[in-house]
Amino acid sequence: MLIDVSESMTRYRDPWLDARKREETIRALGGDPSVTRLTRLEQVLQLLSRREVALLERLRERHQVLLYTFGADVRPQALPRAGEPPAPLRIDPPPPDLASSTQIGTALERVLADTAGQPLAGILLFSDGGQNLGPDPAVAAQRAAENHSPIFTIGLGDPHQPRDLAVANILTDEIVRKGDEVVVQVALRQRKYEGATVPLVLRLGHRELGRVEVRMEQELEVHSFSFVPEETGLFRLTAAVPVQRGETNRTNNVKTFNLRVIDKRLKILYIEGTPRWEYRYLKNAILRDKSVHFACLLTDGDLSSGGEGNVPIYGFPRDRKELFSYDLVILGDVPRNFFTRLDLENLAAFVEQRGGSLIVIAGENHMPWDYRNEKLAEVLPVLIPAFPEQRTFLAPFRIELTERGRNNPMLWLAADPAESERIWSQLPGLYWCGLTDGRKRGAEVLAVHPAIRKGAENELAPIFLHMNVGMGRVFMSMVDSTWQWRFATGDKYFYRFWAQIIRTMKPQELPGADAFTRITTDQNSYVLGQRVRITARLLTPNYQPVRDDFARAEVRRQQDGQIFPLRLEPVLGAAGTYSSEWQPPLPGDYRLSVYGYGGRKTEGLRDFNVEVASIELDDPALREQPLRQIAGSSGGSYVPLTEVASLPERLRDASQRFQSRLEHELWDTPLALILFSLLLVGEWVLRKWKGLL
Template structure:
């Protein structure tokens, strides 16, 4: 009796909610000859009549009770109409729809991802241990989803679908039941769950490439004509060749197969901090500010605070931190340009290292450090200072340079020679630095490293001497500092050989009126080129140097030089003094002329920086650094002059090669901003020329990109300009598409794209338990039909009819309507 009631109740349930069972399709039919609209009209008419009659009933019944009675009567009429339809429940045996189960077996599935949450990692390890799996790799996670809880997910899939198991790697292949049982787990036969579980457990990640999209499309094409509910793909989503999963998403939608993708692994790149592109001068003077410029990039550590340090590996300061800086790591893959500075105090050749903290989980600690060798020299520089009259700048600068000593405190670091045109003949005998006349011969002038050219009377310099000065800069490569003055320099040299040395256009230069009241202070402010201008770096950091420049006493006299010559650079300006066009007027400008450099001061009042005890040291530091900067070529004699480098030595096909040429001696750099060309020669003999362009902040650095290079080995060398010695060269290779470990992070973005395009869904390990709730029913193919079950004459409807009419009668009797 109870079994019969359960069957009746099940039939009624299937009638109203026709879900059916796996392999069974449920439909409804009736024998009522009239159209549904007639039934609706009959029911509506009957309901209206019932409501009308009850509204006119007289008695003690209120509106609420009458409404209830009318509802009961309408329900009775509806029940009668339902039974008159002769409803039948039809069941049809069907073939289960296919479910494609694809498991990625490429080698990237052997990776074990780093889990920041140790509790989550421990929980996964415990689950794997219960299933008998060893290792937290991606393939084991796929097996865990399918096999845990006695293969619960596989059993549910097997009960609802015809499961076809494929391995997806370099190709899509039907998985074998086991190594000893070659039966394919994708055959049309319904394999037992235990066989499917054995096939899953036997999968090994050995494929050396991932052609995920291509393989998936091949499987979908094999399914043409077969009812397929969905394709369930367990993968890390990383494609190394062919179409990606995202490329196949639209095709899957057109074939009516939604893609359900379970992403395995971490979608963030492996955590890594990297120091790269370390640049530093290869030779400096003792006491010079030595800048180490480099890039810090990271992945997986965004927002973390780390320390970068500069250390000396050998020498008296070995292992000691010379400079450090706390840095917040930027976005993944976005490099930050950083600088650490140090003033070496000991002469010698030393190796320095720039390094960053090694954080937990760093996948490649070896790239957290880069080293460079630097030659620190303590040379004596010969400086010639010529001036017409002994102004304040002459006196203070002469005194400051005379006090600069080498680190031993015994010898002078600058051997200063002065020529004062207005001085008496006896002056040379009194002052040890003084010479009576300016050097007449080139040999005498070329013996100096730097020439300080103050306010000099051109009438006391012959044209041949002026030609020698020009040759000193252009040919010898000497450094020249020009100090503007109210009498001669630079206006008096408009039509002389020295005019071409000036960084400014002399035709538009103007002096303050001779009777002008010079009571307006003029602050000197470095431009953005301070980072590439060692003379202006008065402290270790750019921020501190800028602060010092703001604190220096102001000047009161300067000439207006609104127009620069092509190629000239402005190192410092007067922010409150502008040209007609609104640009700030230069105070310090520099120009490369031939093999040498010329620095111009449009003022002769730098002495004011030395008149205050707090800034006196910075006056001497600025001038010492300026002279040493102009004498760098002295240190580079006998060393390599040019370097060619690439950012890596191996590239994957399609990647861009970044080339950098650096002229250690800025004087050797070509004047044109695109004056460097690098020749690339493939091992097959084909050649390609790449034009490099000058870096905006450094005259001696040129950079360029080479793209779309074929596979193979390459040799690159500097083709232009022509160098006196063998041009520097660099070798690198371009290799075929990468193997399985080129990209280590899960490609969640591509899988999400595939799921959206196919109208499927993307899951991770965290929400994979919801997978069965989103599996589509699929299209079922009928095999045969079972005898129909009559629903209209079920005894439940008779019981319901009796219950309704009895309830109505009792309520009517209670209120006196019977």
């Protein structure tokens, strides 16, 4: 028997908008309407304690009963011993870490593991069905079916959703540079507050960054803020809306986000073949930002002049150490013969291993055509055709954003997404684009040609693409004339477009980290009960992947200094990359460190926080359909509360009878030997007496 003790079962009280379910609950618990004011767990305990049901006592007449409670974890509970007088079942209030989530799949897997090799008549599951973390219960239900162990699910609660307003997410870069513009998107989610206008406030620490009135027209509304950080350090962004009348969950109206501001100048390397117009305007745009270290190289120019940036360069960096010192590399229409094979290998490693960013701008002569079957092609997001294919148009075409492109701040030309989309629709058209054999799997197409289709999938030809490659990222443009957007609007949209591309593509650098060591987590913030996915990338001083059997890391809880050592295992197919999962035991702020090459410890590589936020109360309604699916997949059934008393008759008799033979050696038994000896002596005496001897 499994009883759900998650927060939605132990703290939440249903609004009972469903009259049918309310009446069913009242009848099942004896007819007193006051039972609807109980928590769901209290209703389960009252139901099991009713004499008319006597479920535990009747089950124990024919079965051995195991009782578990579950939420974020599974915990066995003691039952009175057989023969003891029946007493009402009691379950103590669960601790916050146990109640923080509902993991039905974990609970079912635990029961199947504990009873492996034993006949299991069935599993009784009392829950509201609100699975929100952990493995899919459908997998465990299938295993139960294979073991002929049906699952009977009993649903608790009101299936209607309560009213709720929540800060759903904060989206921004986790590491930003002092003096750069930072764009923050805040998503609000509402349920049954359509048309309401609510004040949204964004703060950085105690400083208010912005306040806006948001009208809730859709289920999800997104608003953008922007600011320029003036101090370095670790800060907490907080987005908040006031609690609304009628809200049942008052814990999700505030959300936080860890933001680190660093004082490090961005270092860019731009390599171009000839001084085409795209190069001229983009180079000037980058030079306008005096905070950027900018090395700029024309391959058909005089390399001895030191280039055209604000940092001198006299040729492509020939060793990894020099190349890896850059944050971002821009490749234009550069001929293949400018690079050695080692240069291209280093460029690929710059993205995959160093975690650098690469921006590639196609051209009419060389890029990407010259690089088919080269190492560089492995990190590009497009499939390069065997022969160059490009189109020059008599009439201009206008770039068309995909759904992903419209929702990606990288391509927003205004703070308001709707206004940005209007601007895109009015930009001057272009006359040339390069064509490929389509995108690679894993590449994100942000913009397309409105009419030309290419590739095996016959998709619209990609114009702007983005792809994560190893530890780094690649952005590719298949047009070379975005400078034409300057007509009628000046530099405004051309500069904004490329500034946002460069800002978004900036690699995340952390204080205490270096080019040899990086450790990341899959999220910035977690709810207590969630597992943290940790990934480390380790290089030797020669920029080669570390190939140790495992890597060591540690997590420090900032509030009390507790240290938790971790062992990271190698990731198959990703040399120098190690990974592990860890579940924080307590809420608080945590800091990750890792031991790199030669056991050298790098401090403070990653900060994240763990909150006792209520994902349980975000969506507390009874999920009857998933419970029916779990039961049906296992060969069991969904049981209404009014039919719980019939459960003992539904369970099959899983007991098994065995016959065994016990053999004893008589000669090893003294009594048998004495009896046998007396029998022989008696026969001899009888024969002697009768004269037969």
